[in-house]
Amino acid sequence: MNFEDYQPYLSPALAKATDLIAVSGKGCYLTDSKGDRYLDFVQGIAVNALGHCHPKIVEAIKAQAEKLITASFNVVNYPATLELARRLAGVTPGELDSVFFSNGGAEAVDGALKLAKVYTRRPAIIAFQGSFHGRSFGALSVTGSNANYRKYYEPLVGSVYFTAYPSKDLCPKGFNEEQRTKFCLSELDRLFENLVAPDQVAAIIMEPVQGEGGYVVPSRAFVQEIRERCDRYGILLILDEIQSGYGRTGKMFASSYFDVVPDIMTIGKAIAGGLPMSAVISTAAIMKEWHPGMHGTTFGGNPICAASALAVLDEFKQSALLKHVNEAGTYLKSQLVGLQKKYNCISDVRGLGLMLAIEFSHPDGSPAGDLLEAVRTGCLKNKLLTLSCGVHHNGMRFATPLNVTRDEIDQGITIIDSVMNRLCVQ
Structure with a gap:
């Protein structure tokens, strides 16, 4: 079986x-189909929380599919699905106890944007440069990591501002x-002064750790100041935890690193251990304004996905998974730092837990995407699957299973x- 034989039938x-x-x-x-075995550091783009075909996930899927x-x-x-909603409320921060299930990350982001507008009755959204939230029209409208994603699709959703x-x-x-923290906060304040009045902004949406943008970890002060401005102006804070959430950073959700609780949170990727599932999670008070019929889904909350998701949560509890992520992440980071010391083309090592990346640069400091x-x-020739990241496409991100x-x-x-x-030069 060769991919080329089937390529004509795929967009x-x-x-x-x-x-x-x-x-x-x-x-x-x-x-693969040739019998070659690959070490997979991509894992469906950070989807397989417990690796491929974890026995407990397979068992849960089979049991539910038979019913x-x-x-x-x-x-x-x-x-x-009912039990999953209850158990999610037990691990989410603050009063984020009300769940709307959907199928993928972009769909959850679209839902979060709609919810914020419904609740605040305001038109504008603020997003960040370097962000990736998905490629549906709503999610693409708040994505700022690659101009090619937006090419030929303008106009997108209106009243979206980037900072x-x-x-x-x-x-x-x-x-x-x-200095970066102060600069970015001043840019946001300038946006409020010159382009959109704060009382017209429904939400600020951000990744607490940028994913495709390069696994960039902001300062604690930055995230807390964003929260403060949201509180000051009555703006909802949406944290996109689709990639950074569910234990990837060593905490259940990355927001915990910053002692910040969002008003709305999106989760996905690792939630169902490999099956397509995501969710919009908010407080009961905010969700109360999302009246029946204002949003919907045919497949969201699928029982097989929910059964798999319950198995993932069981494993978090039974195997002390977060403790392992921190230990494995510390070890992986030490090995990456070792490579940085050995090769001058690695200009940065960054991240939290098992959400880590290395950045490649030329001797003059320019991005070395090539x-x-x-x-x-x-790496692929040597049977290792890897994944890129970064606004200059010069980062390698590590998305191993959480139980690596x-x-x-x-x-x-x-x-x-x-x-x-x-x-590389040593």
């Missing part, structure tokens, strides 16, 4: 990172963390090291 709109045909997976590994596949959650209720995120790539060169792609190509072992980390680092040894 080219979906960019393919490889031509591999994956036929099976187990834990941190994928096996009921779907009858539409807007027609009937499912025990698994600076405290990334080194998006702030004046040479600024330290404190070198990154050469490294990724070499030290041996698996060592295998991946050894491959990256061997490839870089041929391509």
